[in-house]
Amino acid sequence: MAPPQGSRAPLEFGGPLGAAALLLLLPATMFHLLLVARSGPARLLGPPPYLPGLEALWSPQALLLWLTWLGLQAALYLLPARKVAEGQELKDKSRLCYPINGFQALVLTALLVGLGTSAGLPLGALPEMLLPLAFSATLTAFIFSLFLYMKALVAPVSALAPGGNSGNPIYDFFLGRELNPRIYFFDFKYFCELRPGLIGWVIINLALLVQEAELRGSPSLAMWLVNGFQLLYVGDALWHEEAVLTTMDITHDGFGFMLAFGDLAWVPFTYSLQAQFLLYHPQPLGLPMASIICLINAIGYYVFRGANSQKNTFRRNPSDPRVAGLETISTATGRQLLVSGWWGIVRHPNYLGDLIMALAWSLPCGVSHLLPYFYLLYFTALLVHREARDERQCLQKYGLAWHEYCRRVPYRIVPYVY
Ligand SMILES: NC(=O)C1=CN([C@@H]2O[C@H](COP(=O)(O)OP(=O)(O)OC[C@H]3O[C@@H](n4cnc5c(N)ncnc54)[C@H](OP(=O)(O)O)[C@@H]3O)[C@@H](O)[C@H]2O)C=CC1
Numbered sequence: 001m002a003p004p005q006g007s008r009a010p011l012e013f014g015g016p017l018g019a020a021a022l023l024l025l026l027p028a029t030m031f032h033l034l035l036v037a038r039s040g041p042a043r044l045l046g047p048p049p050y051l052p053g054l055e056a057l058w059s060p061q062a063l064l065l066w067l068t069w070l071g072l073q074a075a076l077y078l079l080p081a082r083k084v085a086e087g088q089e090l091k092d093k094s095r096l097c098y099p100i101n102g103f104q105a106l107v108l109t110a111l112l113v114g115l116g117t118s119a120g121l122p123l124g125a126l127p128e129m130l131l132p133l134a135f136s137a138t139l140t141a142f143i144f145s146l147f148l149y150m151k152a153l154v155a156p157v158s159a160l161a162p163g164g165n166s167g168n169p170i171y172d173f174f175l176g177r178e179l180n181p182r183i184y185f186f187d188f189k190y191f192c193e194l195r196p197g198l199i200g201w202v203i204i205n206l207a208l209l210v211q212e213a214e215l216r217g218s219p220s221l222a223m224w225l226v227n228g229f230q231l232l233y234v235g236d237a238l239w240h241e242e243a244v245l246t247t248m249d250i251t252h253d254g255f256g257f258m259l260a261f262g263d264l265a266w267v268p269f270t271y272s273l274q275a276q277f278l279l280y281h282p283q284p285l286g287l288p289m290a291s292i293i294c295l296i297n298a299i300g301y302y303v304f305r306g307a308n309s310q311k312n313t314f315r316r317n318p319s320d321p322r323v324a325g326l327e328t329i330s331t332a333t334g335r336q337l338l339v340s341g342w343w344g345i346v347r348h349p350n351y352l353g354d355l356i357m358a359l360a361w362s363l364p365c366g367v368s369h370l371l372p373y374f375y376l377l378y379f380t381a382l383l384v385h386r387e388a389r390d391e392r393q394c395l396q397k398y399g400l401a402w403h404e405y406c407r408r409v410p411y412r413i414v415p416y417v418y
């Protein structure tokens with residue numbers, strides 16, 4: 001049985017009080033956005049148009065649809081994979097294995113949705129169900145997090161995450177206690193991070209596009225751009241699925257409410273906000289402006305992919321010809337840090353690319369409303385906070401070498417600004 005680890009790890013997110021506030025604030029924000037997106041004034045900072053009663057949130061059909069979706073994605077996860085990858089080394093020196101078949105799951109889902117639609121499945125009806133679907137996803141995330149919390153009570157101490165084991169039940173429930181909760185080969189965190197939420201996000205976007213076509217005869221150019229950009233982002237994440245194994249979510253954070261809710265509810269229902277906004281507030285977009293926005297997205301993607309691939313290639317094999325010529329700093333751990341190439345421009349070039357793309361996703365929605373820029377604002381805050389967390393961890397890991405890296409590469413995310 002796993003005892004709490006006491007207060008060895010410093011508390012994050014404002015400790016138990018901050019965690020309790022976020023437990024309420026995150027779902028409340030998601031429902032606020034869903035309600036405001038379909039309201040006439042669409043005011044991000046105004047009150048929601050109405051407070052939905054239980055009858056607007058609770059629907060057995062929506063719950064059934066949501067559980068069927070989770071079941072389908074779980075079944076696709078269990079299909080034979082083209083590759084099985086090893087994760088980072090764990091505390092007990094072992095490595096876990098992960099199936100690499102996320103892109104295959106995306107393609108099979110697209111085929112099934114295509115078949116279903118041609119057989120009469122009303123995809124355009126999905127936008128009307130977003131509220132009860134989001135409610136079902138939130139309910140599932142709470143129940144699932146409770147299960148994860150209980151499961152961690154019987155996990156060995158070596159299976160626990162560095163944070164999330166303070167002994168305070170609310171804080172630990174929020175942050176997550178076990179690092180890689182699994183049942184046999186089914187890894188819950190890895191599955192949730194990349195499958196139901198990310199693929200669900202593009203299906204919701206597609207349904208909004210279909211409904212727009214039904215309402216107005218054809219989808220708008222703005223809707224095409226938002227769908228295309230976000231499909232590229234999700235397709236890219238699944239194509240480079242193995243890279244997620246080195247992110248701090250997988251290697252450092254426990255699996256609790258924050259990630260369960262983030263993966264299952266927050267991502268599909270708030271990341272589709274721009275497409276939701278466009279369905280209810282059509283925006284004119286000319287070809288010249290559309291071309292500029294495509295260029296911004298392409299630049300963002302180039303930076304994001306270039307930086308992530310360079311680091312992943314370097315971490316897998318530092319003598320790979322694509323990275324062998326880059327300048328590095330040696331650290332006491334035996335690992336090296338890149339100080340030229342993308343990682344010599346700023347300390348988080350991948351965040352910079354991601355933020356540029358976030359801007360390109362909002363611009364098709366025009367500048368009359370703040371609401372479609374919510375993602376950009378939230379994401380800036382998330383990445384600034386994430387960068388600070390990563391900085392603390394790297395300082396702990398690399399000590400003096402990290403100080404040297406910060407001296408050589410003084411800016412964190414935006415050159416000469418931050
Ligand atoms: N859309 C969304 O909602 C979100 C997207 N993201 C995206 O996910 C991606 C992954 O982000 P994240 O997991 O936060 O972090 P990173 O992929 O940036 O990884 C940080 C780690 O990289 C290694 N590292 C840092 N500097 C160097 C260097 N100079 N040379 C070599 N290795 C270095 C360190 O780990 P080590 O040395 O141990 O290898 C560090 O802990 C990003 O592109 C981010 O934008 C993230 C959060 C949310």
Ligand SMILES: CC(C)=CCC[C@@H](C)[C@H]1CC=C2C3=C(CC[C@@]21C)[C@@]1(C)CC[C@H](O)C(C)(C)[C@@H]1CC3
Pocket residue numbers: 026193194198233236237244247249258259261262263266267
């Ligand atoms: C506000 C809230 C509920 C916070 C939880 C944060 C999560 C939503 C995000 C934490 C890290 C994420 C990553 C992605 C999606 C959002 C979450 C889960 C990601 C899967 C998106 C696609 C990228 O290509 C990625 C694979 C690099 C990325 C990994 C981190």
